[in-house]
Amino acid sequence: QVQLVQSGAEVREPGASVKVSCKASGYTFSSNEIHWVRQAPGQGLEWMGWMNPNSGKTDYAQKFQGRITLTRNTSITTAYMDLSRLRSEDTAVYYCARGNEDDDAFDIWGQGTMVTVSS
Amino acid sequence: SYELTQPPSVSVSPGQTARITCSGDALPRKFAYWYQQRSGQAPVLVIYEDNKRPSGIPERFSASTSGTMATLTISGAQVEDEADYYCYSTDSNHRGVFGGGTKLTVL
Numbered sequence: 001q002v003q004l005v006q007s008g009a010e011v012r013e014p015g016a017s018v019k020v021s022c023k024a025s026g027y028t029f030s031s032n033e034i035h036w037v038r039q040a041p042g043q044g045l046e047w048m049g050w051m052n053p054n055s056g057k058t059d060y061a062q063k064f065q066g067r068i069t070l071t072r073n074t075s076i077t078t079a080y081m082d083l084s085r086l087r088s089e090d091t092a093v094y095y096c097a098r099g100n101e102d103d104d105a106f107d108i109w110g111q112g113t114m115v116t117v118s119s
Numbered sequence: 120s121y122e123l124t125q126p127p128s129v130s131v132s133p134g135q136t137a138r139i140t141c142s143g144d145a146l147p148r149k150f151a152y153w154y155q156q157r158s159g160q161a162p163v164l165v166i167y168e169d170n171k172r173p174s175g176i177p178e179r180f181s182a183s184t185s186g187t188m189a190t191l192t193i194s195g196a197q198v199e200d201e202a203d204y205y206c207y208s209t210d211s212n213h214r215g216v217f218g219g220g221t222k223l224t225v226l
């Protein structure tokens with residue numbers, strides 16, 4: 001079945017970087033954008049950026065410009081989200097989500113990856 | 120930056136109609152999407168392109184837009200509909216924006 005499976009929980013110190021993976025299966029990886037969304041504890045959803053797995057084109061929310069990098073490895077149908085210069089406010093669950101081919105809907109979501117930033 | 124505004128909470132009794140609003144200046148030109156997020160789970164798409172329901176979503180979920188306001192309606196809300204609901208749209212640069220979320224209580 002169509003699914004996105006994310007890597008496990010991470011703990012980082014302030015100032016470090018984290019890389020979260022998102023393994024796609026059950027569909028043609030290059031056909032759909034991959035978006036990243038995060039949710040701080042007790043807070044709402046926050047859109048971070050998207051990547052076109054076919055071209056590698058990316059775009060990021062202004063808030064994360066300069067700190068976020070989205071990449072992919074098409075041979076293993078996996079997308080990655082790299083966030084640098086972490087601070088405590090980056091503690092959150094990070095989700096990858098598949099963009100629908102025909103519109104801006106996110107029709108499949110990963111299970112989420114908890115990233116904790118603490119000294 | 121572009122914002123979508125939702126009420127923090129809505130409360131209804133089982134069987135009543137719940138309405139959750141989302142306001143944003145670009146909604147007359149950009150589609151609204153709605154996501155349901157139950158506690159501890161990933162979000163689920165319940166409405167796309169303003170008013171379309173994905174397969175598998177109960178018919179009691181519907182939505183509409185009027186001007187700068189999008190509305191999610193749950194007709195005959197059930198206990199299992201208790202969740203956080205988020206509207207989503209894009210800005211003029213095609214960057215995503217979520218509303219702040221609305222906690223729906225059904226009791």
